[in-house]
Amino acid sequence: MPDSTRRGLLIILSSPSGAGKSTLARRLMDWDPTLRFSVSATTRAPRPGETDGVEYFFKSRAEFQDMVMAGEMLEHAEVFGNLYGTPKGPVEAAMAQGRDTLFDVDWQGGQQIRNSALGKDVISIFILPPSITELESRLRGRAQDSDEVIRGRMEKSLSEISHWSEYDYVLVNDDLDRAEEKLRTILSAERQRRDRQVWLNDFVRGLNREFERR
Ligand SMILES: Nc1nc2c(ncn2[C@@H]2O[C@H](COP(=O)(O)OP(=O)(O)O)[C@@H](O)[C@H]2O)c(=O)[nH]1
Numbered sequence: 642m643p644d645s646t647r648r649g650l651l652i653i654l655s656s657p658s659g660a661g662k663s664t665l666a667r668r669l670m671d672w673d674p675t676l677r678f679s680v681s682a683t684t685r686a687p688r689p690g691e692t693d694g695v696e697y698f699f700k701s702r703a704e705f706q707d708m709v710m711a712g713e714m715l716e717h718a719e720v721f722g723n724l725y726g727t728p729k730g731p732v733e734a735a736m737a738q739g740r741d742t743l744f745d746v747d748w749q750g751g752q753q754i755r756n757s758a759l760g761k762d763v764i765s766i767f768i769l770p771p772s773i774t775e776l777e778s779r780l781r782g783r784a785q786d787s788d789e790v791i792r793g794r795m796e797k798s799l800s801e802i803s804h805w806s807e808y809d810y811v812l813v814n815d816d817l818d819r820a821e822e823k824l825r826t827i828l829s830a831e832r833q834r835r836d837r838q839v840w841l842n843d844f845v846r847g848l849n850r851e852f853e854r855r
């Protein structure tokens with residue numbers, strides 16, 4: 642439930658391509674429809690079935706650079722030869738409404754969001770595949786990318802994985818149901834921590850007022 646007295650959390654999911662972050666993000670949003678997905682802008686071509694404004698805002702390089710120059714991006718980075726970035730406005734609006742936002746960004750985006758003015762409300766989660774063989778078979782099984790694209794993503798997988806220790810939580814996406822359950826647990830616990838802080842702030846303000854009245 643949106644609540645203007647509390648801040649929204651920024652929940653960052655990163656992983657090597659194919660480890661399952663989009664799948665897990667979709668499941669989390671089915672579980673909790675109040676979660677908002679941060680739709681990134683990208684210069685990558687749409688895959689079959691992808692819709693502009695749903696999975697991504699598909700942009701030309703010039704349009705993307707204009708957004709960057711206009712200061713509209715919370716973060717942006719080049720990944721696999723394409724530009725990706727997070728539009729800032731919708732994130733700030735969600736934060737102000739106390740709505741939690743999910744981000745599917747690479748390690749560079751994770752670092753930039755953590756170091757931004759919104760960094761104190763970030764919860765970051767790194768998702769590992771159970772094995773490199775399974776990672777490749779998921780990329781192939783998704784049947785969305787050419788052999789060359791899959792090869793490029795596999796080549797970059799270890800450098801993405803090398804950033805795991807920068808994240809608050811790391812989980813292995815072996816069994817999908819179990820991985821989703823772990824994500825739900827993380828989110829529930831972090832929300833409780835956030836809400837406790839809001840509640841305690843109010844409570845201590847009350848103690849102060851009581852003290853002044855005496
Ligand atoms: N820094 C950054 N990375 C992004 C953003 N959106 C997506 N990515 C990352 O770009 C990479 C490629 O994403 P995509 O083309 O959808 O391929 P997929 O991860 O294989 O489904 C993934 O690591 C995403 O997490 C963004 O807004 N900023």
Ligand SMILES: Nc1ncnc2c1ncn2[C@@H]1O[C@H](COP(=O)(O)OP(=O)(O)O)[C@@H](O)[C@H]1O
Nearest residue numbers: 658659660661662663664779783814815816817
């Ligand atoms: N735990 C899992 N077990 C088996 N297949 C999975 C699992 N998680 C995701 N997948 C499948 O692996 C492929 C890649 O998942 P996806 O969510 O697109 O990865 P990412 O967003 O990290 O690139 C998809 O076809 C998805 O259905």
